[in-house]
Amino acid sequence: MRTGRRTLLALLTAGAVLGALVSCSGAPAADRDETVTAEPVIYPLSLRYPGIDVVADVPYGSADLQRLDVCLPPDSAPDTTATPTPSPSRSPSTAADPARADPRPSSGRPAVMMIHGGSWSHGDKATAAYRAVCQYLASEGFVTVNVDYRLAPTDPWPAGYDDVRRALDWVFRPATLETYDIDPDRVGLFGGSAGGNLAALLAVQDHESAAWAAGDRVRAVVDLSGPTDLTARSTEPDGVSASFQRKQLLYLGCRTYADCPAAEQASPGSHVTADTPPFFVGHSTDEFIPLWESQEFVATLRAHDVPVTFVAVEGTAHSIAQLDRAMSERVVAFLRARLG
Template sequence: MNTRRARWYRYVRHFSLPAFLAAVVVAVLVMTTTGPLDSGARAARATTHSDAEPQLARVSLSSNIRYGTASPNQSLTVCSPAASADSAAGNRPAVLEIHGGGWAHGDKSGAGWTDVCRWLATQGYVAFSLNYRLVPAARFPAQLDDVTAALRWIRTPKNAKRFAVDPHRLGVFGGSAGGNLAALLGMRGTGDLHSGTRVAAVVDLSGPIDLTAAGQRRGRPGAYLQRLELAYLHCRTFARCAQSKAASPLYAVDPSDPPVFIGGSENELVPSAQGKAFASALRAARVPHTLDLVPGHRHSIKAFDRRMRAKVAAFLNRWLG
């Protein structure tokens, strides 16, 4: 018996303990060397699933519904909240969700954007997550035309009734290129925010706000972002690009515009100077707005963590609830 104990002691001391310590070291290295998220998917999962699992299970999805006939890209997914008294009466507010991807990539079905769509539904909104035509097959203003067409489609009496939506309470949420399109949609036009192609609230995460030559001096966007913008605008240079101003929400701000939530990071792909300039223009026009920039490099929905999510929920509830 004593011999067996001695052998066991030697096994634990010379094999098990070193193996255990090695496993701990490997685990620590994995945790401390994992780089930034390479897509919005894991960030959105971590921030949208953590405290809403019961509600998420009750969200219903209707996929690949056509809102236009000009292109196969003109489709959307609808994330609907659980049935309620409001849904029976057709009184639920809605949010149009616009994915990012440099106007040339991305899809509404990407895991990160699906998760945001589902999260919006847990907050009581009918979320319409759309695809739109992409560069190089389509250039500005085709993308904005698609977003506008989707908004009109939602507002038609037939579709508002189908999805139990209050057509007078529509907002828009976009990130990166989708943030640019969301802000353009919000700043476009004047007057009443509850009909036609107007929206009652805008959430813009990391959207390029000034695509003009002057905008290239707002935080000095890198060469990669400049290439994306020029391809979107179908221009060789910013200096000779007549449509750059029309593609820049900054120059369309007026006092009748809807409240705007501007989110992003201090040091990311789209310079924070763009969001700050947008906030200054909104302030000058006395348009209600929130500027929320977090430290670090997280772009678009990667920055949409639990804290920002709570702020966006409060913002939407104030202006659409």
């Protein structure tokens, strides 16, 4: 029965892709699918960024990797009279931060929090590719927060997830909003590969945070090649390679998939609700994270009436390697439509 369900989902998705091809110009519709061919170049790496300041290694916690960079749009500068400070991680059981009672800006710039990839075990916000994407988004008008987080196997699940949630809480702190001129009602997420998994997980669980009642919520998500099903399903013949299965287990802190509650906890597809924000999902047709993971995730989002833009990229480009000029512009168009 499971095989039949997967086949049906694949056919439905394929039909949607063939039947709903649209131009990439203008604002994205609530739901749409595209199949595109990408150029073999990361467009943000090909540009120069005069006027884009990067505030590097801002602490959002006390651990070495709990640091972030802020890429600022042109003609903006941080307000040094307000100092952002590390903040506790959001969780459903955490009481609302008293600082949230402070007046918050009613206007400001849209912001995007970026999460790098690397199989949850390596990667760095300051690598050339992720720094360039941070600067590119800033050049398009978004205050962009580029996050590092603790890595497996030294720090397995849920350390990395706890870190990115703590970083998101830092973004919403009144001092941060004031310092970087961020509109708290226009905050989105961007992640590639493992970072796409973490961004998606933050979004689908955002309604569980204590900050939700205070109005601090994610408004849009860009997920490029994010693994969305880390359960034993991903080990089937059409799943990920044996080497990536081992990386997943190290991240999850499990010896086997048969006895690993963390696998479902860390799978975004298991937590989607009607409160989940709109998604842009990009995934290549022949990359090492199987296309069905994003196809089934998109189907789950749509089953909960969550608006989704799904772009299947022909070829093997993984994560931010999909960001040629056209794909970069699609991402920006989606973020502008959703964050203003």
